[in-house]
Amino acid sequence: MTESYWTPETLEEMVSARSKILGPAVWAAATPDPRQLISFAGGLPDIPSLPGEQLLRAARTVIDREQKEALEYGGTYGPAPLRDAIAERSTRIEGVPVTRDNVIIASGSAHAIGMVCETLLDAGDYVMVESPNFPGSMRTIRSFGAHQVAIPMDEHGMRTEVLATELQKLADQGKRAKFIYCIPTHQNPAGCTLSLERRHELLELARKYQTFVLEDDAYGELWFETPPPPSLFALSNADHGIKVSSFSKIIATGLRMGWILGPPALVSRIAALRYDMGSSPFLGRVIAEMIRNGDLDRHIEGLRRTYLRKLERVEDALVRYCADYITYVRPLGGFFLWLQLRPGMSSRDVQMAANERGVIVGQGPQFFADGQATNHLRLAFSYVAMEDIEEGIHRLGEAMAEVAARSAAK
Amino acid sequence: MTESYWTPETLEEMVSARSKILGPAVWAAATPDPRQLISFAGGLPDIPSLPGEQLLRAARTVIDREQKEALEYGGTYGPAPLRDAIAERSTRIEGVPVTRDNVIIASGSAHAIGMVCETLLDAGDYVMVESPNFPGSMRTIRSFGAHQVAIPMDEHGMRTEVLATELQKLADQGKRAKFIYCIPTHQNPAGCTLSLERRHELLELARKYQTFVLEDDAYGELWFETPPPPSLFALSNADHGIKVSSFSKIIATGLRMGWILGPPALVSRIAALRYDMGSSPFLGRVIAEMIRNGDLDRHIEGLRRTYLRKLERVEDALVRYCADYITYVRPLGGFFLWLQLRPGMSSRDVQMAANERGVIVGQGPQFFADGQATNHLRLAFSYVAMEDIEEGIHRLGEAMAEVAARSAAK
Numbered sequence: 001m002t003e004s005y006w007t008p009e010t011l012e013e014m015v016s017a018r019s020k021i022l023g024p025a026v027w028a029a030a031t032p033d034p035r036q037l038i039s040f041a042g043g044l045p046d047i048p049s050l051p052g053e054q055l056l057r058a059a060r061t062v063i064d065r066e067q068k069e070a071l072e073y074g075g076t077y078g079p080a081p082l083r084d085a086i087a088e089r090s091t092r093i094e095g096v097p098v099t100r101d102n103v104i105i106a107s108g109s110a111h112a113i114g115m116v117c118e119t120l121l122d123a124g125d126y127v128m129v130e131s132p133n134f135p136g137s138m139r140t141i142r143s144f145g146a147h148q149v150a151i152p153m154d155e156h157g158m159r160t161e162v163l164a165t166e167l168q169k170l171a172d173q174g175k176r177a178k179f180i181y182c183i184p185t186h187q188n189p190a191g192c193t194l195s196l197e198r199r200h201e202l203l204e205l206a207r208k209y210q211t212f213v214l215e216d217d218a219y220g221e222l223w224f225e226t227p228p229p230p231s232l233f234a235l236s237n238a239d240h241g242i243k244v245s246s247f248s249k250i251i252a253t254g255l256r257m258g259w260i261l262g263p264p265a266l267v268s269r270i271a272a273l274r275y276d277m278g279s280s281p282f283l284g285r286v287i288a289e290m291i292r293n294g295d296l297d298r299h300i301e302g303l304r305r306t307y308l309r310k311l312e313r314v315e316d317a318l319v320r321y322c323a324d325y326i327t328y329v330r331p332l333g334g335f336f337l338w339l340q341l342r343p344g345m346s347s348r349d350v351q352m353a354a355n356e357r358g359v360i361v362g363q364g365p366q367f368f369a370d371g372q373a374t375n376h377l378r379l380a381f382s383y384v385a386m387e388d389i390e391e392g393i394h395r396l397g398e399a400m401a402e403v404a405a406r407s408a409a410k
Numbered sequence: 411m412t413e414s415y416w417t418p419e420t421l422e423e424m425v426s427a428r429s430k431i432l433g434p435a436v437w438a439a440a441t442p443d444p445r446q447l448i449s450f451a452g453g454l455p456d457i458p459s460l461p462g463e464q465l466l467r468a469a470r471t472v473i474d475r476e477q478k479e480a481l482e483y484g485g486t487y488g489p490a491p492l493r494d495a496i497a498e499r500s501t502r503i504e505g506v507p508v509t510r511d512n513v514i515i516a517s518g519s520a521h522a523i524g525m526v527c528e529t530l531l532d533a534g535d536y537v538m539v540e541s542p543n544f545p546g547s548m549r550t551i552r553s554f555g556a557h558q559v560a561i562p563m564d565e566h567g568m569r570t571e572v573l574a575t576e577l578q579k580l581a582d583q584g585k586r587a588k589f590i591y592c593i594p595t596h597q598n599p600a601g602c603t604l605s606l607e608r609r610h611e612l613l614e615l616a617r618k619y620q621t622f623v624l625e626d627d628a629y630g631e632l633w634f635e636t637p638p639p640p641s642l643f644a645l646s647n648a649d650h651g652i653k654v655s656s657f658s659k660i661i662a663t664g665l666r667m668g669w670i671l672g673p674p675a676l677v678s679r680i681a682a683l684r685y686d687m688g689s690s691p692f693l694g695r696v697i698a699e700m701i702r703n704g705d706l707d708r709h710i711e712g713l714r715r716t717y718l719r720k721l722e723r724v725e726d727a728l729v730r731y732c733a734d735y736i737t738y739v740r741p742l743g744g745f746f747l748w749l750q751l752r753p754g755m756s757s758r759d760v761q762m763a764a765n766e767r768g769v770i771v772g773q774g775p776q777f778f779a780d781g782q783a784t785n786h787l788r789l790a791f792s793y794v795a796m797e798d799i800e801e802g803i804h805r806l807g808e809a810m811a812e813v814a815a816r817s818a819a820k
Contacts, residue, residue: 004649005617006673014588016532019683026486026681050481052473055692059469063462071460071662076436107517107666111686119429140685178424207415239414252481254691256517263416271436273429275550276521280693281664282465 017123022143038392041360043188043249043335044383046306050252051299058289066285074281076271078105078259082284085291086259093221094234101264102238104271107279109218109246109258114140116214116242116260119270120178121146126170128180130158132367132376134188137181137216146178148369155329157194158182160201167209179212179242180205185228186219186334189367189378193332196229203232206240212266215243221250221300223333224308233261242266247287249335250300257283307335307382313389314381321397325404335382341375344407345400350377353399359392427533432553448802451770453598453659453745454793456716460662461709468699476695484691486681488515488669492694495701496669503631504644511674512648514681517689519628519656519668524550526624526652526670529680530588531556536580538590540568542748542777542786544598547591547626556588558779565739567604568592570611577619589622589652590615595638596629596744599777599788603742606639613642616650622676625653631660631710633743634718643671652676657697659745660710667693717745717792723799724791731807735814745792751785754817755810760787763809769802
């Protein structure tokens with residue numbers, strides 16, 4: 001066999017500008033640790049709750065009833081039964097009329113966000129992003145060569161007065177943002193929820209500056225005791241608001257299925273550009289059946305109770321083991337606690353000390369577009385086994401104590 | 411409700427350069443015809459053969475054995491069991507060692523081709539394309555702003571001497587093609603298979619001009635009596651050859667699952683750029699189980715017999731009803747007959763006359779990058795019901811007779 005011509009070096013001059021922006025490093029490659037780790041790191045659903053049986057039951061029904069349609073191309077918008085089921089369900093939950101024309105099915109919400117970027121972004125464009133934020137979305141936006149303007153948050157979500165200033169700055173240069181990217185409900189990583197007042201302000205700014213709000217709603221339905229304010233999509237009457245949602249957190253991340261709600265003109269433009277011949281009609285119809293037969297709503301109700309119990313157990317343990325070192329705003333839903341460490345304690349040091357004790361947590365810099373150092377940790381309470389929580393937080397507290405002692409000694 | 415701001419007009423100035431290239435028209439939107447049509451149009455699998463029960467059985471096994479892994483993120487390369495099963499199966503079929511590092515899972519081969527384009531193409535780049543060709547791929551390549559240089563074919567496939575001339579022309583301008591796109595085996599639409607000699611010539615040219623061969627192998631396994639020559643990927647020793655394949659034609663188009671075989675350096679570069687967090691691990695593991703338990707190989711064997719029977723029935727009917735109007739090269743596999751009409755007969759006229767008789771066929775211009783008029787028709791024999799073939803070709807013959815009479819009268 002001859003020597004291979006294509007190496008990372010010969011390839012570098014061949015790849016596209018977008019590929020050069022991201023470079024050769026593969027993101028999110030799973031590298032399992034041989035130790036039995038207690039993980040508060042990933043935004044993953046509770047394992048015992050995964051609805052395998054409900055999926056199989058729905059698949060059986062779909063094959064019996066509509067095998068031909070499920071196993072043939074379903075069009076670039078996605079299978080009609082799922083678009084209709086989502087429209088009906090959104091109308092019920094959101095309280096605004098949503099029709100099939102507002103809906104396009106995506107292969108997960110990361111794919112949905114990518115399709116919105118493909119449709120709207122050229123290199124050099126501007127996007128406003130909540131900060132801190134989900135690294136995957138920031139990476140996707142960056143890959144299109146767009147500038148990201150970080151808008152800070154407080155406990156009520158994105159600070160709209162800063163957003164107004166930044167949008168005006170762009171307007172003064174004769175530019176406009178292509179969209180404002182945010183996770184308004186049970187934010188990742190910050191856990192906070194954008195207040196109703198700020199939602200109205202944000203949409204008013206989108207209207208004034210003629211841009212879109214791209215609302216990532218992966219966690220919106222997973223509230224604990226009180227439903228969140230209406231979505232930006234709903235408050236915009238399906239005009240300036242684009243909402244991307246996912247079945248990843250309410251069914252399973254392993255399906256890779258999600259959807260976009262938006263103005264019909266944009267939805268059809270997204271459909272026109274996609275090149276994958278649509279997301280799986282088979283999976284789409286299986287999910288439509290789970291919506292139709294009530295399994296999805298029942299499952300979500302169960303998840304709300306499960307995640308609240310997990311949050312409570314984490315909080316109990318935090319009081320016992322970590323109270324001296326942290327503050328946080330209690331989330332109203334979702335998967336994440338965003339811990340602020342006591343001044344002088346570095347999140348990187350705590351992460352490393354915890355890792356040595358077999359506990360993994362997410363640390364602040366990865367959630368900022370500029371990777372700025374912070375003293376934050378992201379604690380996902382969704383995935384960790386209920387029986388591991390006490391022990392995991394205990395070890396995290398030991399890690400914090402060690403780092404606090406070290407910083408005091410300096 | 412206020413008037414919507416976002417309309418096709420306000421949106422036009424907001425969308426990306428790529429979106430502007432394609433415009434707002436949605437491609438391949440299914441518009442069912444209320445008439446009971448006999449369709450020779452779509453490259454779709456035989457309906458009674460769709461393996462719904464095998465899929466359900468594999469899904470049951472996967473949920474019982476590995477529910478957690480199947481329902482969680484599987485990484486950007488795709489689930490390891492499917493990559494391994496494809497590597498093992500490719501090694502067996504292709505006769506060259508293929509490892510997991512050569513494999514990335516895609517959401518169908520259209521998605522795979524799109525990912526290769528994203529990784530390699532910038533606006534203004536050059537791609538060599540076999541002509542005629544699959545319209546979906548030409549559309550994807552066009553959306554990236556690349557120039558497509560059409561390379562003509564004869565009964566032995568792409569004319570490599572023309573390819574050599576065109577590659578040299580580019581080289582004289584200090585440019586190189588990013589890749590050569592072809593469907594070497596049971597070509598869509600032309601039905602022909604690239605000879606072994608030309609395969610070697612094509613790869614030699616790829617080496618000489620330092621470019622890739624992007625080989626679309628959607629139909630390669632569906633041979634009737636004789637396996638085709640080795641793939642370009644295999645003949646290149648996994649170096650200049652990139653092969654995209656699909657489970658669409660050998661399982662079902664409704665899964666949206668396919669894969670890429672390529673040099674590891676390129677495969678990891680594709681993984682680095684994708685933003686969808688990988689194709690469905692659930693579907694990937696279901697397919698891996700169908701490979702493992704032998705269902706896939708058994709199913710493909712059955713398909714070979716089914717499609718040969720369909721081809722034979724179509725040919726019998728063509729002899730009876732269309733012999734005066736057509737010539738064609740008999741395909742050795744795949745889904746398509748590429749009929750050349752008698753001089754003076756327009757493929758558009760025949761298509762329309764057939765449509766009036768409730769029969770649909772694909773006509774030539776859509777398969778050429780420049781939409782040039784030809785007197786070709788593409789007849790897919792894969793999808794039409796066995797019992798409709800005789801009647802469908804009968805009506806097609808009537809349509810041809812009508813058009814021939816009209817052209818003679820002119």
